[in-house]
Amino acid sequence: MRPRGTGRLARCCYLAALTLTLASTLSALDVPSLAGRIVDLARVLPANEADSLSAALKAHEEKTGNQVAVLILPSLEGESLEEYSHRVATTWRLGKKGTDNGVLLLIAVKERKLRIEVGYGLEGALTDLRSAHIIRNEIVPRFRSGDMPGGVRAGVEAILKTIEGTYQAQDHPTIPTGTGLDTSAVHAVFIGIVVGFLAGIVLSQGLRRTRALFGSLLAYLVAQSASIPLGIVAAGITAVLLWLVLWANRGSRSGSAYDDWTWYSSRSGGWSGGSSDSGFSGGGGDFGGGGASGNW
Amino acid sequence: MERSRAAVAGFFIVAGLWGCGYNDLQGLDEDTKAAWSEVVNQYQRRADLIPNLVATVKGYAAHEKDTLEGVVQARAQATGIQITPELLKDPAAFEQFQKAQAGLTSALGRLIAIAENYPNLKADQNFRDLQGQLEGTENRIAVARKRYIDRVAEYNKMVRYFPTNLTAKFMLHLDERPNFTVADEKAVAKPPEVKF
Numbered sequence: 001m002r003p004r005g006t007g008r009l010a011r012c013c014y015l016a017a018l019t020l021t022l023a024s025t026l027s028a029l030d031v032p033s034l035a036g037r038i039v040d041l042a043r044v045l046p047a048n049e050a051d052s053l054s055a056a057l058k059a060h061e062e063k064t065g066n067q068v069a070v071l072i073l074p075s076l077e078g079e080s081l082e083e084y085s086h087r088v089a090t091t092w093r094l095g096k097k098g099t100d101n102g103v104l105l106l107i108a109v110k111e112r113k114l115r116i117e118v119g120y121g122l123e124g125a126l127t128d129l130r131s132a133h134i135i136r137n138e139i140v141p142r143f144r145s146g147d148m149p150g151g152v153r154a155g156v157e158a159i160l161k162t163i164e165g166t167y168q169a170q171d172h173p174t175i176p177t178g179t180g181l182d183t184s185a186v187h188a189v190f191i192g193i194v195v196g197f198l199a200g201i202v203l204s205q206g207l208r209r210t211r212a213l214f215g216s217l218l219a220y221l222v223a224q225s226a227s228i229p230l231g232i233v234a235a236g237i238t239a240v241l242l243w244l245v246l247w248a249n250r251g252s253r254s255g256s257a258y259d260d261w262t263w264y265s266s267r268s269g270g271w272s273g274g275s276s277d278s279g280f281s282g283g284g285g286d287f288g289g290g291g292a293s294g295n296w
Numbered sequence: 297m298e299r300s301r302a303a304v305a306g307f308f309i310v311a312g313l314w315g316c317g318y319n320d321l322q323g324l325d326e327d328t329k330a331a332w333s334e335v336v337n338q339y340q341r342r343a344d345l346i347p348n349l350v351a352t353v354k355g356y357a358a359h360e361k362d363t364l365e366g367v368v369q370a371r372a373q374a375t376g377i378q379i380t381p382e383l384l385k386d387p388a389a390f391e392q393f394q395k396a397q398a399g400l401t402s403a404l405g406r407l408i409a410i411a412e413n414y415p416n417l418k419a420d421q422n423f424r425d426l427q428g429q430l431e432g433t434e435n436r437i438a439v440a441r442k443r444y445i446d447r448v449a450e451y452n453k454m455v456r457y458f459p460t461n462l463t464a465k466f467m468l469h470l471d472e473r474p475n476f477t478v479a480d481e482k483a484v485a486k487p488p489e490v491k492f
Binding site for chain 2: 293
């Protein structure tokens with residue numbers, strides 16, 4: 001009697017938890033994966049148009065280092081445009097770390113709303129005012145007359161023209177994997193040295209008991225000298241192990257982006273359209289809410 | 297012998313401080329201050345836009361005295377509050393700051409709403425530009441506030457969790473900080489309705 005009751009209770013809890021999890025996953029619109037510079041989930045751009053725009057954005061990045069991306073959504077699904085746009089921009093991390101020179105052009109087709117989200121580092125050139133002008137004068141008139149591809153192209157061209165010359169691309173691009181590891185490696189080595197030192201002390205204490213047993217000067221000298229290399233070896237091994245653990249953690253974290261992608265693409269029969277160049281990823285830029293919104 | 301004991305003690309102190317969050321607390325304290333500076337910065341930016349906006353509206357709708365004066369007064373109230381480090385620690389002063397900014401937000405909302413009744417004002421290039429800038433600033437305020445809320449939540453957690461609460465209380469004398477409230481968040485973060 002009793003075990004069955006518990007079983008039912010457990011099943012109820014499980015179902016409740018499952019429902020809650022599902023509800024919370026479906027309520028917020030997920031950030032799509034950064035499949036390329038042009039992510040056209042609403043499929044409003046012809047393939048050749050998307051390719052040529054993407055090529056223009058790529059050329060611009062190679063010349064100036066600015067990362068510009070376009071996201072066209074079928075619908076915001078009730079989300080606020082500004083909040084969602086900021087979420088996408090900070091998730092994609094457009095722009096280089098430090099210079100924050102990224103721009104996102106977000107278009108929601110069903111709501112007939114659009115926004116230019118500007119990274120911290122480009123707020124001086126692509127001001128809120130300039131963004132509003134681009135939306136009002138370049139994009140919206142074309143969208144109103146039904147020319148979506150033309151509006152996107154005109155908007156992107158105006159953005160690129162505005163931010164051209166703000167930054168120069170680095171001759172030797174920094175390898176992005178090295179930067180995040182530095183502090184954790186320093187920590188690992190420091191902790192390793194602390195632990196290694198203590199281990200060395202404990203081991204040398206053991207050898208000192210040996211000295212007490214044999215009472216010989218020789219053992220004492222061995223203990224004294226042994227503690228130093230032991231400490232160093234222990235520190236080295238601990239440091240390497242810790243570093244490996246930290247490194248492995250780092251790898252598993254980046255794996256979650258892949259899970260997001262598979263969930264997203266399985267959601268509505270594959271929202272994968274419009275990925276025109278692979279191997280594009282954000283450089284770690286940050287966004288502070290600059291830019292402008294509009295509707296058509 | 298004496299020397300090695302001192303070294304062991306030294307290492308234990310360093311490792312101990314690590315464990316009880318001394319560095320983390322100091323770092324979070326600094327992070328919340330930086331996030332707060334950004335909030336103040338954006339509110340200031342908004343206050344700076346207002347004189348121009350009021351002057352432009354006056355040109356078309358000078359007889360809307362109540363609304364215009366309401367904005368000027370709310371701005372004076374909001375900018376009149378002295379921003380000191382103590383403001384972050386004192387819930388009452390923080391509340392007052394929030395209220396003053398919320399008052400300015402709603403006064404601005406009314407101002408933008410009356411603009412709807414004046415087609416010439418709505419078509420004015422200068423007004424549209426100011427409106428765009430105001431909208432952008434409201435959005436920045438929302439972002440800065442969100443970041444501050446996140447930082448303070450993280451900081452408050454560290455101040456309350458064991459054993460870091462001991463470090464915070466007895467060593468650094470850090471207290472929980474007041475945060476922006478959600479109800480207020482809705483009122484302030486909502487940008488004035490703007491139609492192009």
